[in-house]
Amino acid sequence: MTRVFSGIQPTGTPHLGNWMGAISRWAADQQPEHLFCVVDLHAITVPQDPATLREQTLNMAAWLFAAGLDQTVGPIYVQSHVTAHAELGWLLTCSTQYGELGRMTQFKDKSAGKANVGAGLFVYPSLMAADILLYQAEEVPVGDDQVQHLELTRDIAQRFNSRYGEVFTIPKAVLPKAGARIMDLQNVGKKMSKSSETDAGVIWLSDTEKVTEKKIKRAVTDSDGEIRTGEGKEGVTNLLDLFSAMSGRSVDDLVSEYNGQGYGTFKTAIAEATNAYLAPARQRHAELLADKAELTRMLVAGAEEAERRAAPTLAKAKDVLGFIARG
Numbered sequence: 011m012t013r014v015f016s017g018i019q020p021t022g023t024p025h026l027g028n029w030m031g032a033i034s035r036w037a038a039d040q041q042p043e044h045l046f047c048v049v050d051l052h053a054i055t056v057p058q059d060p061a062t063l064r065e066q067t068l069n070m071a072a073w074l075f076a077a078g079l080d081q082t083v084g085p086i087y088v089q090s091h092v093t094a095h096a097e098l099g100w101l102l103t104c105s106t107q108y109g110e111l112g113r114m115t116q117f118k119d120k121s122a123g124k125a126n127v128g129a130g131l132f133v134y135p136s137l138m139a140a141d142i143l144l145y146q147a148e149e150v151p152v153g154d155d156q157v158q159h160l161e162l163t164r165d166i167a168q169r170f171n172s173r174y175g176e177v178f179t180i181p182k183a184v185l186p187k188a189g190a191r192i193m194d195l196q197n198v199g200k201k202m203s204k205s206s207e208t209d210a211g212v213i214w215l216s217d218t219e220k221v222t223e224k225k226i227k228r229a230v231t232d233s234d235g236e237i238r239t240g241e242g243k244e245g246v247t248n249l250l251d252l253f254s255a256m257s258g259r260s261v262d263d264l265v266s267e268y269n270g271q272g273y274g275t276f277k278t279a280i281a282e283a284t285n286a287y288l289a290p291a292r293q294r295h296a297e298l299l300a301d302k303a304e305l306t307r308m309l310v311a312g313a314e315e316a317e318r319r320a321a322p323t324l325a326k327a328k329d330v331l332g333f334i335a336r337g
């Protein structure tokens with residue numbers, strides 16, 4: 011059975027990009043050897059309001075369960091509940107080079123133009139490497155924007171193994187066929203993101219059906235009216251990708267059905283498909299959030315199991331580094 015790990019930051023409500031690139035795929039084929047984590051240690055690499063962070067961590071966990079992830083199948087938990095993440099994170103930071111971290115595009119984007127950039131934001135990728143390597147994960151299902159971090163994770167693992175002996179499995183990123191990079195509906199040159207400039211370009215899972223429909227109908231396209239992919243067709247291509255990811259139908263199939271019918275019909279079909287697709291999760295999410303004590307209990311159970319699985323690798327890493335055993 012393939013060992014899988016992935017994570018998501020509890021920074022705001024997830025959007026359709028997070029859903030397509032990550033959450034829905036995690037739930038589609040959950041196995042006992044898969045671990046999924048709400049990465050609150052990563053969230054604090056930029057300033058967070060404590061009360062909001064607390065609320066958003068539970069909110070994000072509820073979306074994972076609403077997607078169909080099941081605590082009795084494999085661990086779903088919160089990163090800070092398993093201290094091995096922070097511990098291995100430090101050990102790997104010491105095997106990561108300054109130059110490598112400086113080349114990360116996410117760091118460059120998030121730090122650009124800022125006067126005060128926290129050191130945590132800079133070493134973020136070595137903590138991410140720890141998340142993955144702690145469980146000897148072979149596959150990491152992510153969206154396109156995390157591929158560079160995965161490459162660095164592989165480099166860190168290889169360097170550590172060649173210096174200290176075989177401790178870590180070398181993982182690989184796994185991208186979905188459709189939906190690996192959902193673009194902002196208003197600004198199709200940018201990925202749909204929690205920090206998008208315009209709310210109109212992002213479909214939040216928490217949006218009402220009316221708002222979802224409005225955003226899709228206002229999505230930027232072009233003036234030639236043709237439903238196809240290609241140069242100058244970035245808006246339409248993004249909608250086709252989204253539609254394909256939700257419906258499981260190929261882009262070619264969607265093009266042959268909708269081309270010639272005009273953008274209005276096309277967008278109405280996508281809006282209806284999106285709302286129908288999200289309806290069960292939206293309802294389940296509201297139910298789950300109504301019982302926060304039960305939600306927390308599920309997360310603690312996940313953390314206990316994750317902790318048990320993490321222990322041998324952490325112990326091995328410390329041993330090969332030359333730390334003396336406690337007895």
Ligand code: TYM
Binds near residue numbers: 015020
């Ligand atoms: P985060 O929280 O930004 O995003 C969570 C997941 O959503 C994917 N994603 C997208 N997919 C398609 N289209 C988009 N527009 C889009 N936007 C986001 C991301 O690729 C990701 O898979 N560093 C990670 C969290 C993390 C992690 C890990 C992931 C920490 N440790 C270990 C995997 C393994 C992040 O910030 O994701």
